Amino acid sequence: MSILRSVLRGSGSYLPAQIVSNADLAKKIDTTDEWIVQRTGIRERRIAAEGETTATLGLKAAQAALADAGMDASEIDLIIVATATPDNTFPATATQIQAELGISHGAAFDLQAVCSGFVFGLATADKFLTSGAAKAALVIGAETFSRILDWEDRTTCVLFGDGAGAVVLTAEPGTGTLADRGVLTTHIRSDGRYANKLYVDGGPGSTKTVGFLRMEGREVFKHAVVNLAETVRHTFEETGLSGDDIDWFVPHQANRRIIDATAHKLGIGEERVVITVDRHGNTSAASIPLALAEAHADGRIKRGQLVLIEAMGGGFTWGSALIRW
Template identity: 90%
Template sequence: MSRMRSVLRGCGSYLPARIMTNAELAAMVDTSDEWIVQRTGIRARHIAADGETTGMVGLKAAEAALADAGILASEVDLIIVATATPDHTFPATATYIQAELGITQGAAFDLQAVCSGFVFALATADKFLTSGAAKTALVIGAETFSRILDWEDRATCVLFGDGAGAVVLRAEEGTGTLADRGVLTTHVRSDGRYANKLYVDGGPGSTKTVGFLRMEGREVFKHAVINLAETVRHTFEETGLSGDDIDWFVPHQANRRIIDATAHKLGIGEDRVVVTVDRHGNTSAASIPLALAEAHADGRIKPGQLVLIEAMGGGFTWGSALIRW
């Protein structure tokens, strides 16, 4: 029985030019390269320049994705930007990107699920495309997390970086089987009881300030491994697949230990895991599309392969998606 699928037609990414190494951080706070690498796997991260906004980095990733897809901006009728660091309270950063691309049709809006944002945005775009509400979508993860970091808090400032990644999705008819190209299944979850474990201590409705990121690292680690394995197990139960069937696992790049522990729980070998956290740090909603774009560009991910993505972020939010490339 035929059904519409959201087929991934292109990927793009952008990283700010400035690279901040662990050695540079060690000169700012009481930390060391050894301490950071041992606990997180991070060696460097990119930092947006003064005046380089979330919208700007998102736009560059979107342009790269459209070029990779060979699709004109005028064909796009849906833009979703996943970000926890928008340029303004409103309007949405997505509308800035829409205007810069010269798009006047369709809808553009931001989605906030922190590090899970790209998975949530992909799931949302999939619903638009498979229902017939849109035909071509830009799904963008863009962040300038350096703007909400307390650079005196060594527990958090060493973890995050800036950047953007984007994918182009197009509604195309499939057979309704797992052999179809495109998004095959998505699962998203939230549990607000844990909001105080990972949050920003400000906002227009509370302190009237932007605030800084705060985190209880051990609690986040514990919940991340459990929740991420749970959401992927739902995918396996729904599809009848297992870790052996996955060609590439592209997790949220938060911490190398979380990535390794989750892959082990799912039975996915290290040789099938895409890792960029060592060079990018945690770029929140941008981390998965950045990793997808890199593995696509260097030829690791090939047409027809099964790609599993997953993420967990503040809220707590978490989710996964299975895509046939």
Template identity: 70%
Template sequence: MTAIRSVVLGCGSYLPQRVLTNSELATKVDTSDEWIVQRTGIRQRHIAAEGEFTSHLAIHAANAALAHAGIDAQSIDLIVVATSTPDHTFPATAVAVQNGLGIHHGAAFDLQAVCSGFVFALATADNFLRSGAFKRALVIGAETFSRILDWTDRSTCVLFGDGAGAVVLEAQEQPGTPLDRGILTTHLRSDGRHQSKLYVDGGPSSTRTVGHLRMEGREVFKHAVGMITDVIVDAFNASGTNANDIKWFVPHQANKRIIDASAHKLHIAPEKVVLTVDRHGNTSAASIPLALSVAVADGRIKSGDLVLLEAMGGGFTWGSALVRW
């Protein structure tokens, strides 16, 4: 029995030119390169320029993904932008991206699930494509987290960076087996009891301000590994696969210690893990598509590879996606 799958046609990314190293940060707050690397694995991050918005980053990444896929922007009829740092309260950053790409048909909207945003957006687009409502989608994760950081708070300002990544999905008929190309399964979770552990202390309804990111780092770390493995086990059970079948594990790039612990708990070999946190920092919803783009560009991820994606973010939200490239 055949099945409609959302197949990845191409991916792309964009990073702002400005690179902020740990050593430079150490001149601004009480920290050091050694302290940051030991606790997070981060060595540098990219920072958007003045006047460079989330939509600008997203458009660059989208154009790169379209070029990689070898298709025209006019064939896209759905755009989903995952972001927690939109250009404006409204309209959606996605419509700015749509307009910037010269697309004036179909639908475009934002999705907010913080660091899990790309996985949530991927699952949303997948459901629309499989339903037949749309044919081709751009799924983008784009963030300018530098705009919501308290640069005097060393516990948070050293962690985050700016960037964008995108994938092009197309609805295709596949044989209906675990060997199909495309998104095989997605699993999404949230639990609002934990919202105070990772949040922004502002908003149009509550404070009428943008606010700054606040985090209880130890609490986030404590919950992360268990929550991540939960949705990955669900993905394995739903698809009839296991850790040995995974060619590449592309986790949300938040903290190398969390990534290492998760891979160890799931019995995923270290050489299968794609790591970019050292170069990008935590780019929230952009981190997974940025990592995907790196691994595709350097030849690691190839057609037919089984790729496991996972993320956890504020809310808490968390999710997984299993994709045959």
């Protein structure tokens, strides 16, 4: 049976030049490098410079992904930007990137699922491509979380960083089997009962302000390990695969302890887990595409390999996707 698959043609990333180490933060707030590393695995993060915005970061990642794919921007007819830190209430950050790429056809829109945003964006693009509604898509995760942090709250400001990652997907014929290249399955979930566990305390419809990020860390950790393992188990049940079959596990980079606990639950050895949280911090929707781009660029992820991604974010939202590279 011939079907359409969303094949990943290229990936790219962009990180701001400014590196802020744990030692740098310790000069400003009551914390230490040891405290941060022990609890999160984070050693440093990137912070956007004056004049850098979510759109400028996303644009550079998109250009890198197009170059990696060997494609021209004019071939793209769908742009989805996953972000919780848009440059404006409107227009969408995606339309700003669309204009900078010189594209005036197709559709461009933002998607908000916080740290799960890239997985939700990939799942959405997959539906457009496999239905024939679009032929080529850019899915971008881009964030400037440093601008919604309370820099006096040591429990949150040490966790996050800025950056952007992107992938190019094209609709290609497949056989309908797990041997196909492309997105093989996606699962996305949300449960709004836990909104007060991880949220931003502002917005145009409530406070008329941007607000700051607030989090109950222990509660988020507890739900993350359970929810992430659950969504991946759905993937394994649907495909008949197990952790042994996965070549690379590329999780959302929020906390090294969450990553390790989830990989252990799924039976995936640490040698097959892509880790960037130590150098990037939590870049929310940008974390998975940043990690994918790094592991592809350095040769770890190779064509034909099975790549599993998963994430959980505020809302709560969570999801996973299985891709044959």
